[in-house]
Every structure is written in C-alpha cells, then in structure tokens.
Amino acid sequence: MTLKRLLGLDTRADRYSYASDPVAGYVSAQKIPDKWVATTCGYCSVGCGMFIGVKNGRAVSVRGNPDHPVNRGMLCPKGLSEHHTIAADNRARYPLLRRNGAFGRVSWDEALTTMAAKFRETQERYGPKSVGVISTGQLVTEEFYALGKLVQLGIGTPNLDGNTTLCMATAVAGYKRSFGSDGPPGAYEDLENADVILLIGANVAENHPILCWRLRANPSATVIVVDPRVTKTAMLADLHLPLKPRADLALINGFIHFVIENDLVDHEYVARHTSGFEELRESVRTYTPERVSEITGLSVELICRTAWTYARARAGFIGWTMGVNHSTKGTETVNAINNLALITGNIGRAGAAPFSITGQCNAMGTREAGFASSLPGYRKFENPDDRRELAHLWSISEERIPTARGLAYPDIIEAALDRRIRALWIIATNPVVSFPNYGSLRQALESLDFLVVQDGYHPTPTSEYAHLMLPAAMWGEKEGTYTNSERRVSKVNRAVPPPDEARSDFDIFLGVADALGVRDDIFPGWSKPADAFEEWKRISAGRLCDYSGMTYKAIEQNGGLQWPLPAGKVHDGEVRRLYTDGKFQTDDGRARLLPSAWEPFPEQPNEEFPFVLNTGRTVEHWHTRTKTSKVPILERLSPSAWVEMNPADARALRLKPQARVDIVSRRGRVQSVELRVTETVAAGQLFVPFHYFEANANQVTQSAFDPISREPNYKQSAVRIEPSSTEGRLWSGGSAIRNSLSLIRSWRGSTIPILPRGSSESRARGAR
C-alpha cells in the first residue's frame, strides 16, 4: 500500500460517488443514500468539508465536499469512515442517575433538577467556587458560548476549563504574550506559498493528513521536520532534525543567535513592529552553534544550514503542534518561535506565519467564545474596559463579570483532590484516559461528592465514575459552527436524529439553565443554536475574531468564512491573515520579543528508569478511541497498543520484536504492550500511542505542568521496560491471534474494560 493510499489521500476519484469508497472497498445497495447533508468533519482541526449520506434516517456513508476550499473533496481515513461513529451500540441513550452504587434510568426532568439541586447545595455549603466544569474542544461554538455564560453567570463559578489545556493552552499563552492576543495568524494557503516550511513537533502525516496534501501542492518548498522520531512526516521532508527530546527551545534560540550573528535580521520590520530586540540579542548570546549542538545532539552544520535556509526564505512558515505544546517550557518555546518569525519578518504575509496547528475540530471555537481562559471575544479578565464593554453588551451589571480566570484544568483536579471542589461537570472529554498521571486523577474523581458526565457514549472510562450521566447528541446529530486552524468558520449540520432520549449539548445547557432558574437572564429568547450565533456575532463585533459579517447561509455558500469578517465586508473568497499591517494587539501595537532560556525536561532518566517515554498519536485513532473503536476498518488496522524501541536497546534488553512488555514509571505500570523494534525511535527513547485505555499510557506520565499555560509535559517521562508476566501465554499466538482477540472484544462492544474496584462506595455516598 502506498503512503498516499495509507493516508487516504487517493480519493479524488470518488468525489462524486460513494460507489468507490476506498475505505469500505465495496458498497452494498442498502448503503446508497437517499440524501446527502453537507457538514464539516468532527475529528480534527483541519476542518474538512463533507457530506453525510443518509438512508432511512440513518447515516450510512460519508464523502468529501469537492467545493470546500480546505480539502477539495479529499478526506483522510477517519473522515471517510466517520458515519460509523453515530450508530454505535454503546451510544448514551437515557439520563442515568447512580443510586446505591448502581445506575438507573431517570427522566430528563429529574436528571436536571437533581443536578441543579446538587450544584446549589454544594455552593451553599462550600462556596460558589466548589463547583467546577471541564469541557472540550469538540462542541460547536454556539455551545461553547452558551456554556461559558451558563457556568460563569448562571452557576456562578469561575472554575471552568477544558481539555484544550491539555492541548492548545500553550499556543494560546504564547500568542497572547508575543502578540497581545490569541489567534493563529496564517492560513493553509501559506503552505502553498511558503518556500521554506519548518514543522516542529508536528506529525501532520498522521494527525492532519489533509494538510499533507496541501503541503504536497507546493513541491518546490523546502520542508524541514524537527522531531526526535522519524515520523511519517519526517519521511516526507527534505530535511529531518532528530533532536534530543525537549531540546527545541535551545535549537530555536540557536537559530536566532545565528540569524543575528550573520545579520540575516529584517531590521526594518524589527524597528517598526517589535519591541525588546536588544534584550533578545543579549539572551541568545550563549546559544552558539556548538553549545546548541551539544544540547540538541544535532551537528553544527545541520543547525546552521537550517537557520540559514529559514532566514533566507522569501516566505518562511513555521507550523508546530504537540511536540512543542506538551512541555513545561512550552509557552516559552512558542515565544521563541514567534521571536524567530518576527526578527526575520516572517509574519502577516502570504506564506509567512508562526502557525500553531490546532487539534480538535473546534478547539478554536472555545478559545474565541468560551469564557474560560479569556472573556468571550479574546477580551481580558484583567482589563476593566473589556469587562465594562461586555457587561454593557449583555445589559448586566459589571460586577457580574469575573476579574480573573478561575482554576485551570490541572488545578481543578488538584482542588478536587483536596476537596476544595466538591462537584464537577465533565463535558465531552474522557480524562480517565487522557489526563496525565492516572493515579492522581482517579483519586480526584473518587473524592468528589457529585460528578456529572455528559458524553455521546456510555459507558466510557470516565462515565463509569459519574453519579449522573447525561446522554449527548454528537457530530451528525446537531447544528452549529466549528472554527478550524486557519480561523475558518464552517457549518456543522444535523443529518440524523440523536438516539432515543439523547439531546444536543446546546439543549442540555438550556435545560440546566431552566432548572437553575436562570434561563431568561442568560439566554434571553434562545431556543436554538442560531440564537446563540446571532448574539455571539454582536459580542465578537470589532474584536480580532469578528464574526459580525457572517451568516449561516454565507458560511455554507463559501465553504466556510475566515475571521475577522466585520459586518459589511464582502464575502470575497480572499484568504485572510492576521497582522498584515504589522499592528499587534499589545498596548503599543508592537509585537514583543521575549527572551527565554532552555532547561532540561523535568524527569531525567536514571539507572532505575533509563528511557525517555514519548507519547502521541496514530492516524487510525482519535484520542481515547470512544469514536474510532466503533469504526471496523480503523479498529482492524490498529487494534491494540504498542511501544516502539530502538533495535540497540532491544538487543541490550534481550527483547524480541512483538514481545509483551510492561512500561513502568515512578507512578504506575502499563501492562502487556506489544514491543515494536524500529529505528524510527532513537536509542534511549520509546514511543507509545495514548489511545488505548486497556494500555493507558497516562498511568506512567507525570503531573508536571507548564507554569504559564498549565499544559502537561506529556512527551517526556522516565520509564523502564520489563518483560510482561503474561509474555509466555501470549507469545505463542503471534499478532494474528492478538488482533482477532481484540476485534472480537470490540464486536462485543466491550473494548472498554472494567474500572478498578474500590470506588463504588464513595460513589454511592456521594449520590445519596
């Protein structure tokens, strides 16, 4: 199978018909749809336009939208099989309330009344901040906007955050510090305009496959990949820099040093549009190529050549993702990336951008409208003018607007552990699998008096801990908008109804507001997402993320619209970039050049734990696999977890390929994982996907967070490898048996194993 085929990029032929779906490989007559409903993919932040094929009220297929400017009809393997996520047998169907340790069905009315009563009771006893809410990057913007108002103004707790703090918080904090506001400045078209493309800790071939296609539309660009692993993206690149883990900040400071020493600085841009150049120059003085070579393990020649290539580019693009963000030095690394782009004038022009590639389908929507780490419309909690304006727009008193953000996600978990937070509402995220250091997360969840989980599936590893389970409609069943990485707002539509009593998150939020008696106050006259959209347009008007010129209709007609789009602006199809005039969102309008210093990562390997464990993704699976384990083709391609190890290390440990091994850290043990011996990881390093609860990588990751963004350091943990005690038993079967075993498991719909015992008592107590 060619790489192109593997990535699902070879799909032009089926633009107009489902009959040649390369994923299913065949189509039975029953699957030819009666109608196609236009929507946007619900997985990643690329934001591909697609149609859902509907037959007899069921989603039976999916195809790419040939007219959508993002993907021009192409879809990756996840997108192409997305309809399978809807009709899964473990969809959550009814509200469930735990009584005496067991879940029982209740009406929506009882569910929401109980929830409102529990929240109010908790707040009366322990203070307003004793309730916390953790949401996601996977709702529609209308839902994020509604949820922010509901939590901050209706429930009255500032402790609202989301899984975006496990993901994008670092990029957000970095942009705010450098440019005065969040917002990725570039556009996908930049991949086609740039002559040098530097990808740092971003494995787009697996995780943003359609961007790979955009990349390939520009064969003359020099593509440089910075990643400790030889990823599929590195294999597509002209130059791969396999640096030592977490050496990026030293590398970028080294590039800046080289640029300054060799007078490759864009002096005019620096003088007109930035502040802090002298401090920056001073701060990188010690980052000589020799020292940077020592820290990164890359040759002096490679470092200098890369710096030269980028600085001499007519248009240089830097894309980064989790290899940068998942680090205790993440925000400062983002600032270093911004510094490099600024001093070479690589921002605000076609092909030139420091561009954080986002992750989830609507990670951007929650950043714009969410009311968690900022006030809606990228307004600042600490800015009295921003608060005044918002209060005026909402016709409420200024005192109701919080003056500081509440606890960030890891701090909500910590507060649950020491019982400052007593009641928690988790919406569209699965922390039992995705949060670092599972042991402490589990304790935190067990410490709660009342946990509400709102998810499209049940059971999930997290919903097992809930006292109240609220069944949500998901992608394909609800309406609204998503914003992708290039700030393109696309329409999401309902193709089929949700199963049984499941409701859209939007309707659930209205229901909770009703139960709390605050609906008329915070959602005046609202009954549908379009009502929230109209209000959000007014709130965003005049801001960097201005939606006021958009309508649902224009969004659909244009295959999405990029913000800013002020009212009165024509929908001209023109590609929009931020900071084209060199004016930034800081007080003096200049971008800040911010010095930052490299430091080794927090948990260095030692004799007991000699390996650096790297965790991440594979193309077939989506996060905690609640969705992709329901898709037969994806599950068959990648049914179980593995760990990658260099042949030299495997020889040293006398381990054979496909042996079963345990990954052990100071915090826990991942049991019986398949060993893959491969040169794609360097000696001393390991890589494991984090998708599999049954081999949960986050049992061994650590509670180390970026002090600025609060994002976890997921990519480096010190571990050792031990032969698994089940090794003998499974060894004889080979991977065929193992694969079919896990397939059979998934057919039974029981891929989600039973949770550790010992928590039912505390759950029962809390639910009384």
Ligand SMILES: Nc1nc2c(c(=O)[nH]1)N[C@H]1C(S)=C(S)[C@@H](COP(=O)(O)OP(=O)(O)OC[C@H]3O[C@@H](n4cnc5c(=O)[nH]c(N)nc54)[C@H](O)[C@@H]3O)O[C@H]1N2
């Ligand atoms: N198939 C699939 N696609 C997805 C997702 C998914 O779950 N599955 N999730 C979506 C989401 S929410 C996100 S955030 C994105 C994430 O997209 P990516 O960031 O591309 O995903 P990861 O695999 O987590 O990490 C990227 C790379 O960082 C590298 N890395 C590790 N340590 C370092 C380091 O010290 N320096 C550098 N330079 N690199 C390092 C890893 O080796 C890895 O190849 O993907 C989105 N797309």
Ligand SMILES: Nc1nc2c(c(=O)[nH]1)N[C@H]1C(S)=C(S)[C@@H](COP(=O)(O)OP(=O)(O)OC[C@H]3O[C@@H](n4cnc5c(=O)[nH]c(N)nc54)[C@H](O)[C@@H]3O)O[C@H]1N2
């Ligand atoms: N070790 C390690 N851990 C990581 C990472 C890593 O690289 N390494 N990456 C981190 C990153 S970048 C991210 S983004 C997180 C992702 O971590 P999670 O957010 O925990 O992952 P998902 O599986 O996407 O969980 C989303 C949940 O929402 C549900 N859901 C989907 N759509 C809807 C909806 O419309 N409404 C409702 N109510 N529910 C819905 C799904 O069924 C699922 O249970 O993981 C983080 N964890």
Ligand code: SF4
């Ligand atoms: S690249 Fe992302 S948005 Fe596009 S089809 Fe694949 S998962 Fe969906």
Ligand SMILES: [Mo]
């Ligand atoms: Mo993410």
